[in-house]
Amino acid sequence: MDLWWKDAVVYQIYPRSFADSNGDGYGDLGGIESKLDYLAELGVDVLWLSPIYRSPQDDNGYDISDYQDIDAMFGTLEDFDRLLAGVHARGMKLIMDLVVNHTSDEHPWFIESRSSRDNPKRDWYWWRDGTADGPPNNWGSIFSGSAWQLDESTGQYYLHLFSRKQPDLNWENSEVRQAVYAMMNWWLDRGVDGFRMDVINLLSKTPGLPDGRIPAGGLFGDGGPYYLNGPRLHEFLQEMDRAVFADREAELLTVGETPGVSVELARVLTDPANRELDMVFQFEHMELDHGTTKWDHQPMDLVDLKANLAKWQNGLSDVGWNSLYWNNHDQPRIVSRYGDDEVHWYESATLLATVLHMHKGTPYIYQGEELGMTNYPFSGIEDYRDVESLNHYYEAVDRQRIPPEKVLPGLRIVSRDNARTPVQWDDSPGAGFSSGAAWLPVNPNHVTINAAAQVADPDSVFHYYRRLIALRHEDPVVCEGEFELLLPTDPVVHAFTRTLGAERLLVVANFSGDVAQCPIELDGEIVIANYREPTGQSLRPWEARVYRQRID
Ligand code: TEU
Numbered sequence: 001m002d003l004w005w006k007d008a009v010v011y012q013i014y015p016r017s018f019a020d021s022n023g024d025g026y027g028d029l030g031g032i033e034s035k036l037d038y039l040a041e042l043g044v045d046v047l048w049l050s051p052i053y054r055s056p057q058d059d060n061g062y063d064i065s066d067y068q069d070i071d072a073m074f075g076t077l078e079d080f081d082r083l084l085a086g087v088h089a090r091g092m093k094l095i096m097d098l099v100v101n102h103t104s105d106e107h108p109w110f111i112e113s114r115s116s117r118d119n120p121k122r123d124w125y126w127w128r129d130g131t132a133d134g135p136p137n138n139w140g141s142i143f144s145g146s147a148w149q150l151d152e153s154t155g156q157y158y159l160h161l162f163s164r165k166q167p168d169l170n171w172e173n174s175e176v177r178q179a180v181y182a183m184m185n186w187w188l189d190r191g192v193d194g195f196r197m198d199v200i201n202l203l204s205k206t207p208g209l210p211d212g213r214i215p216a217g218g219l220f221g222d223g224g225p226y227y228l229n230g231p232r233l234h235e236f237l238q239e240m241d242r243a244v245f246a247d248r249e250a251e252l253l254t255v256g257e258t259p260g261v262s263v264e265l266a267r268v269l270t271d272p273a274n275r276e277l278d279m280v281f282q283f284e285h286m287e288l289d290h291g292t293t294k295w296d297h298q299p300m301d302l303v304d305l306k307a308n309l310a311k312w313q314n315g316l317s318d319v320g321w322n323s324l325y326w327n328n329h330d331q332p333r334i335v336s337r338y339g340d341d342e343v344h345w346y347e348s349a350t351l352l353a354t355v356l357h358m359h360k361g362t363p364y365i366y367q368g369e370e371l372g373m374t375n376y377p378f379s380g381i382e383d384y385r386d387v388e389s390l391n392h393y394y395e396a397v398d399r400q401r402i403p404p405e406k407v408l409p410g411l412r413i414v415s416r417d418n419a420r421t422p423v424q425w426d427d428s429p430g431a432g433f434s435s436g437a438a439w440l441p442v443n444p445n446h447v448t449i450n451a452a453a454q455v456a457d458p459d460s461v462f463h464y465y466r467r468l469i470a471l472r473h474e475d476p477v478v479c480e481g482e483f484e485l486l487l488p489t490d491p492v493v494h495a496f497t498r499t500l501g502a503e504r505l506l507v508v509a510n511f512s513g514d515v516a517q518c519p520i521e522l523d524g525e526i527v528i529a530n531y532r533e534p535t536g537q538s539l540r541p542w543e544a545r546v547y548r549q550r551i552d
Contacts, residue, residue, distance in 0.1 A: 005253045005278060006321065007479040008045035009469045010095075010364045014329045015052050015074055016060060017422050018367055020434035027422070027433070029075035033083050038451065040090045042370060042462070043469040046253060047087060048196050050329055051097045052080070056106050058165040059387050060329075060420075062097075062198060063104040067183045084191050093193035095253055100180045101202045102166040109179075110167050117154050124176050125167050126159035127151075128209070138211045139227075140220025144391040147223060159209075161202060161227060163387050171203045171236055181243040188244065194253035197277070200237070201258040201269075204230030215292075228260040234268065237276040249275075255323055255362075256280045263315035270320035279323045279362055284308050286331055289338075295392060295410040300338055302511045306485060306494055313360055313483040322361030326352055327369045332418040336375035340542065344513055345372060345449075347542035350464045350530035351509050354544040355494060357468040358507045360483050365465065368423050371454055372461040375418040376443050381408070385440055389415040426452040467528055477503045492516045493539065499551070506547040510539035524549040 019031025029052065039047065051061035052074045061071065070080055087094045103110055113121040128136035128148075135148035136157050148157040149164045159168045169176050184195065205227045212221030237256075245252060256269065258280040269276050285308045289300040316322050326334035335341045339348030349372035357363050378384065381393050381404070389411055396402045417440060424446035425432030431446040443449075454460035472478045481498030492512040498505045506524060510516045516539045524547030526534055534545045 003272075003278070003321075004251075005046070005362055007472055007476075008253075008362055009043070009472060010046040010048055010253075010255075010362060011039060011042070011044040012048045012050065012328055012364055012366045014050045014060075014367055014420060016439065017420050017433075019423065019425065020436070020438070023435040024073070025434050025436040025439050026073050028073065029070070029079040029083050033079075033086055036086050036090055036092075038455070040092065041455070042365075042466050043473070044092065044365065046093045046095060046193070048095045048255075048364070049097060051099055053099075056104055056165065058104070058163055062099050063102070063106075063163065063166045064099055065104040065106040065108075068186060081190070088191070093253065095194040095196055095255075096187055096192050097198060098184065098195040098200075099198040100169060101199045102160065102162060102168045105165045105167055109169075113167075114151055114154065114158070117156070123173050124170055126170050126205070126209075127154075127156045128159070129155075130157055137209050137223070138214065138221035139209070139223030140212075140218070143388050144395040146220060161199075161223075163391070168202075168205075171232070172205075172207075177236065177239065178243075181240060184240075184244045188248065188252070193251065194278075195255075197254065197256045199259065200256040200277070201229050201233055201261060201265075201280075202227050203236050204232040206230055224260060229258075229265055234274070234276060237269070238274070241275040245275075254278045259283050263311060266312075267316060267320045270316065279321045281323050281325065281328075281364075282312060284312070295407075295414055297410055297413045302491055302494065303489060305338070306488055309359065310483070310485040310488070310496070313485075317360070317482065322359070323364060324356050324359050324361040325364040325366070326356055327366035327419065328364070329366065329419050330416050331366075332414055332416075333373055333375045334369065335372050336418070337413075338511075340513060341374040344542045345374070346461060347530055347540075347544075349461050351511070351542045351544040353461075353465055353468055354507065354528065354530065354546065355509050357465075357472065358478065358496075358498065358505065358546060360479070360481065360498065363469075363472070366419065370462050370465040371424060371449055371451055373421075373424060373449060374443065374445060375413070376421045376441075378412045378415065378417070379408075381411075383441075384411070384415060384417050386416045386420070389417060424450040426450050464528075464530065471528065476500060477505055481505060486520060490519070493518055495520055502551055504549045504551050506549055507544070508539065508547075509544040510542060513541045515540055522547065 016027045018027040019035050020027050021030030052070055053064045054066035054069045054071045055061045055064050109124055112119050113125045135146050139147040141147040143163045150157050160166050212223045214221050254277050256277045261282050266280050270279050288304050289298055291298045334352050335349040339352050396407045397404055421440050422433035422438045422442045427447045427450050431442040454462035477500040481500040484497045486495040493516050494509040496507050508518055518537050518539050527546040527548050529545040531543050
């Protein structure tokens with residue numbers, strides 16, 4: 001194996017919802033430490049921690065006020081060092097979330113920057129004069145409303161692509177870049193094994209910050225063309241590589257979160273020769289059930305999903321590398337979304353796992369996905385905590401006068417809080433997450449869907465994931481085999497092969513609750529399947545099978 005992460009599986013932890021060791025209702029580092037044996041049993045290679053830095057928690061830690069300390073909610077730096085040692089002692093690695101497109105408005109850098117127009121750190125953020133219409137340009141924030149906030153005391157506006165409490169750093173300023181690199185080196189020197197880089201392709205903004213196009217019926221301009229994949233992105237990433245990763249790159253993992261990335265750009269970003277990133281998270285397969293906006297939910301068409309996944313497999317087959325994911329802390333639960341969380345819960349959760357893990361790339365598992373955790377039965381707006389969800393609701397209901405009953409159904413399906421309910425460890429009233437009142441309620445289905453039951457049951461979703469992870473470690477064809485899509489137009493059966501030398505894996509999956517005839521001849525040795533006695537050409541509801549075939 002040339003690069004170690006090519007047969008690795010990454011597990012994402014969202015610390016506030018993972019496990020609470022002190023009963024305050026929030027997950028913490030002690031909680032993670034107590035579950036390391038569970039994660040080792042699952043067999044994952046790398047843990048990615050969502051932000052644990054000091055933060056006012058406006059966006060659950062993606063608003064950082066001190067990059068070099070742990071938020072008291074999660075513990076201390078000593079707790080962190082102990083956790084890291086525990087991870088390493090079990091042969092796993094740990095990567096941190098790097099959030100450097102923006103800081104918190106409570107970060108000392110921003111407090112200085114806003115203090116006066118001639119403060120030396122003024123230029124560390126995007127300050128601009130307003131126009132006759134108000135804000136400096138027409139961009140909308142990704143979290144609703146304008147992307148600009150007026151600061152009364154100095155009379156200028158600052159840019160925030162996310163919440164008002166997340167001002168964007170000005171990467172044009174070299175002092176900003178040097179401060180970030182110094183911070184990254186400090187964490188690597190402490191022993192962390194790399195970074196997941198939050199919205200890393202938003203760093204470079206087009207000079208002049210031109211107005212965006214206002215979509216029909218919209219209030220704000222789309223600044224995306226001027227802040228996604230901007231002119232200096234590659235330069236910044238290569239500078240970061242020289243300043244931070246240079247002589248220790250081989251041991252580390254870097255993965256960039258890159259909304260709006262194309263296959264062509266992903267090839268450039270992940271081509272090792274360019275020394276930018278090991279892999280990126282693309283979003284296209286997660287947008288197939290979006291309407292005009294993410295809140296306008298549409299059914300996903302399997303033919304589109306197959307075409308999209310194949311495009312990414314083929315596009316990065318010779319250069320670069322794919323990340324593979326169905327879930328993270330920003331996405332609703334996949335079994336509720338592209339599967340069936342009622343009648344065929346087990347079958348659809350394991351089918352989705354099979355399809356993803358049989359692709360070429362590095363799979364990411366989001367906490368609870370290995371248990372088949374589902375969306376939460378939200379009702380009123382008071383059930384939500386997520387800043388994106390709340391801003392969207394109040395923008396729609398208070399400003400645009402849309403009745404709540406028209407806004408809530410979309411929110412229920414799409415809200416990021418679906419991913420953020422506590423991990424279901426057991427069937428006790430608090431689901432084993434916390435002895436106190438959890439910050440977001442546990443899903444009532446924890447009485448049946450929980451880790452204790454599944455670890456004890458060899459036929460559980462947990463053990464199915466464990467077997468998929470082991471397969472990737474054992475069999476080079478899973479990691480390296482060439483991908484080929486079969487049946488591109490079949491509306492319910494997904495089929496593809498992975499080929500390495502004389503070995504071929506055939507993956508077939510029935511994405512429906514009905515029996516489906518597989519038009520491809522099914523033979524070979526079964527490697528893994530989610531039903532007993534997987535034989536014949538009929539695929540049962542949500543049945544998935546992987547065959548090993550020899551080609552002569
Ligand atoms: O997310 C960036 C992003 O583009 C989206 O996925 C976003 O969360 C939203 O759902 C779009 O509708 C990253 C983090 O993963 C997210 O949790 C943060 O809120 C955001 O950046 C700001 O740091």
